[in-house]
Amino acid sequence: MAKARGTDGSLLSSLPWTLASLALALLPHILFLPAWITAAFLGCGIWRYLIEQRRAALPSAWLRAPLALLCFLGVYFVYGTISGVGPGSALLAIMASLKLLEARKRRDQFVLLFIAIFLVMAALLREQYLWSLPYLLAALLFITTAWIRISAKPSESVHRSFATGARLLLYAAPLAIAMWVFFPRIATPFWAIPIDMSSGVSGLGDTMSPGDISSLSLSNAVAFRVRFESAVPAPRERYWRGLVMHHFNGRTWSGSDPSVGLRAARQVEVRGEPVKYQVTMEPTHQQWVYALDMPYRWTLERTFMGRQQELARVFPIDQRIAYEIESYTDYRAEAQLNRFANAAYVALPEGSNPRTVELAQQMRSAAGSDGAYIDALLAKFHNEEFYYTLQPPPLGSNPVDRFLFESQRGFCEHYASAFGVMMRAVDIPARIVLGYQGGELNPVGDYMIVRQSDAHAWVEVWFEGRGWVRVDPTAAVAPERIELGIASSLFDGIGMEWGLAAPSLLLHQLQLSWDALNAGWNDWVLGYGPDKQNDFMRMLGMDDPSWRKMMLTLVTMVIGLILLVSAGLTIRYRPPVRDRAAILYQRFVRKTGIDIGIGEAPDAFASRVGDASRCGANTINDITDTYLEARYGSTDPAALQRLEEQVGTMR
Amino acid sequence: MSSIRWPYPNVAGIVRNIASIAPRTRAAAASRVKNWARKRQGVDPDHIQLTAGRTYILPTGVGFIYGLMSFAMLLGSMNYNNNLSFVLTFFLIGLGFVAMHQCQRNIVCLEVSFAGVEPVFAGQAAQFRIAVTNHSKNPRFRIRLYVDATVSDIHDLEPGESQVFVIPVASDRRGWVRLERFGIRTLFPFELFRSWAWLHMDIRGLIYPKPLEVVAEPPATQIALGHRQHDARGEEDFAGLRRFIVGDSPRNVAWKAYARSGQLLSKQFAGADTSSQWFDFNAFDGDDVEVRLSTLARWIVDADRTREDYGLKMPGEDIPPSHGEAHRHRCLEALALFGLGDDRG
DSSP: OTTTTBOOSTTTTTHHHHHHHHHHHHGGGTTTSOHHHHHHHHHHHHHHHHHHHTTOBOOOHHHHHHHHHHHHHHHHHHHSOSOSHHHHHHHHHHHHHHHHHHOOSTTHHHHHHHHHHHHHHHHHHHOOOTTHHHHHHHHHHHHHHHHHHHHSOTTOOHHHHHHHHHHHHHHHHHHHHHHHHHSOOOSSOSSOOOOOGGGOOOOOOSSBOGGGOSOOOOOOOEEEEEEESSOOOOGGGOEEEEEEEOEEOSSOEEOOOTTSOBOGGGTEEEOSOOEEEEEEEOOOSSSBOOEESSEEEEOOTTEEEOTTSOEEESSOOOSOEEEEEEEOSSEEEOSOOOHHHHHHHHOOOTTSSHHHHHHHHHHHHHHOSHHHHHHHHHHHHHHSSOEEOSSOOOOOSSHHHHIIIIIOEEOHHHHHHHHHHHHHHTTOOEEEEEEEEOOEEETTTTEEEEEGGGEEEEEEEEETTTEEEEEOHHHHHGGGOOSSOHHHHGGGOSSOOGGGGSSOHHHHHHHHHHHHHHHHHIIIIITOOHHHHHHHHHHTTOSSOOHHHHHHHHHHHHHHHHHHHHHHHHHHHOOOOOOHHHHHHHHHHHHHTOOOOTTOOHHHHHHHHGGGSTTOHHHHHHHHHHHHHHHHSOOOHHHHHHHHHHHHHOO | OTTSOOOSOOHHHHHHHHHHHHHHHHHHHHHHHHHHHHHHHOOBOSEEEOOGGGEEEEEOHHHHHHHHHHHHHHHHHHHHTOHHHHHHHHHHHHHHHHHHHHHHHTTTTOEEEEEEEOOEETTSEEEEEEEEEOOSSSOEEEEEEEETTEEEEEEEEOTTOEEEEEEEEEOOSSEEEEEOOEEEEEOTTTSSEEEEEEEOBOEEEEEEOOOOSSOOOOOTTOOOOSOOOSOTTOOOEEEEEEEOOTTOOGGGBOHHHHHHHSOOEEEEEESOOOOEEEEEGGGOSSOOHHHHHHHHHHHHHHHHHTTOEEEEEETTEEEEEEOSHHHHHHHHHHHHTTTSOOOOO
């Protein structure tokens, strides 16, 4: 038993490379995996290497089996499931660690390399950055080197294994590129497996409770990028619609429902020219699809407009997606509201925020009309001591009362919430829209960046016949944002360019260039989907691209490239053409009428043939000498010439 | 309970039946394929350069798993529409194609030639020596020769390098042992594919009859023919060293030389013979032919070991008394081929 577990050091030449491949494959997962898994892998790797180095015995099954059980239970305990990229990569790491402890034969390492490949793929599913491509190529180089070393003789130099692996990868590259370009992309997945949710993407919440948040952290992370085909809308038009909330319980707004899908044309009438643009959106793990207020036509599959004109996809956006949209800034949404809807949009919980309700009713009767009332309210925010701050004090019960009459400090959510309540208090239907406002034009790539820090909340008010009208109470307060430091205050500014806040113009320029590079990468590599592929095929001259045509091109190209590789290998591996002297010598041997033995030296042959030949020993010896001179002696072409003549005249 | 009949077919039994048929079918198919290749290629000369047309290739088990893995990764990439994982998947698929061609090219254009086989006694394995030469400018990796399940060592061949591969072939009977078919194969580069070529050279090795273990002394009726070249004291003059061959006495092995060079050498002596005798095939009564041959083989080996002169009388052929390696071989060959109606190759 102990003998079967013994090692003999035969893995020493390949094991370090197998371990390095696994480590490289695991590297992008480390931040997402529980620390004990990384520690287990490192421990097992070092342990296994020391075992091989000392030719010790592998741990017994009695030790491995409980260890395996413990690890698998650990994964289940941490994740509560075993499907998805997170638990999947954890399981792969565990499997690799345990397999290491029982890998005795050379070929057991193949399993480890397969695990490494799956880990690399899991890393790519989790995140796709600009460096992901170099990372993936580096991982492949390590894996192929390890692979070559597994079957190479132990004394083979690392340099040679690496060169062999790299050469094979180089041959495979054109095949890979051809397949990548021409393999038909499909738009919808076959099945949905949750991609890891812990990757920490910030986005908008599904609810809004302004009183609960005492500090809004602003992230510079990109929410989405926009490339306009038509004219770029003016800053005051840059409202990116997200979700819409109609239900208010006195503290919290909620009630956006993406489940009811309708077509935009049934809810919205549009006028004027559309704004045409393309959005590349970062994953949010939510269903909301952001679009300029008000979206009308879009290319994204299985995406519908909700009952409150919020755009949502049927399944969450777990990956970066790109879509084309047409929006109209001049629109009329829901000209008519039925009784039940109207009641829902004016509902306020009984007895909450009483002072706000009282103030609203006073102001409404003083104003005389709904329009005048709204103007008066905005003027109140503008003229009175209301401050814009990202660090508002927490508000207790009746947060709207506390905000309007006591703190008078807040950010967009506070103003939107207060404004909404003031509308509802006098039976004007109102709702809150969460989305983004603004966006920075990047001159480097000629597109607009919308960041998480551009997140914004505003109000929509409904008028009979006019439908929903956008009102942004924060805009009324914005000019007086004096409590803020200049850098952070500008993040949420209306129409202010983020660039002014950057510490240095040069640094900002670099950031913009880097972002442009990323955007191009996202557009052309990561976002190479059905539409882009269609465009590209047309660019290549394929009319009316279909998956059949692309498959045909793909197969043709792959076969052509394989033939090319094969031809290249044939040339590389062919034996050298025999030189003229050897051919002449062969003719001479035939003319003697005597067979030459395999490996028989010309001298030996000459002395054996000697006088037996018709032409005599002298001729034989002469020709043999000339041949040796021509083939092995000087590089003088005269010798070859002489041989030619001698063999020619020989009878 | 037992009266209730299981209404479904006996799946386990069917699977077992199929499984039991499978190895037989496989063996039958394999031999058919081999015969087809033999017919197609004909008999090869002793010296041949492998062409692409006679090089076959199939995926290995690892190759099948690799294919399945690539397919699974393709489905995954399609499902997530993840372009980077497409890159990884297509690289792996491309690598598979490249590995296939590289694997075949790794043995094509190699020169294979027969490099002889030492005669052995029945029961020992004949060591067929096959030289493989790489005339191209690129190294060839992990080449191995094989006959059925018997394999040679694995060698890499640098440009211009020649390596001798040894294939042991077991032989129970005296006479010729033929190596009708042997293969050359490689798994390089990734062990995803196995590429091989079959060679059908007309090569054979001589098998001497197995010397009987226990045997009577040679009949004392033999006449000394006066080949004695030295005085009666039997003083032996050391004449030199030669390569150890099976059957040499351990007493004559030059152990000091072995310790120095690691090579087994036998001491040769001149004038060691003290008597000459004839071993006569017809001097036995009643014994079976094979027993006679084995007995004669034993006597020859022993006589050679004690450096006596000996002659061999076979029906139709007399080999006059002499000694030395060539003589020993001549006598043993006569025994090996006796009655086989075969020419002496």
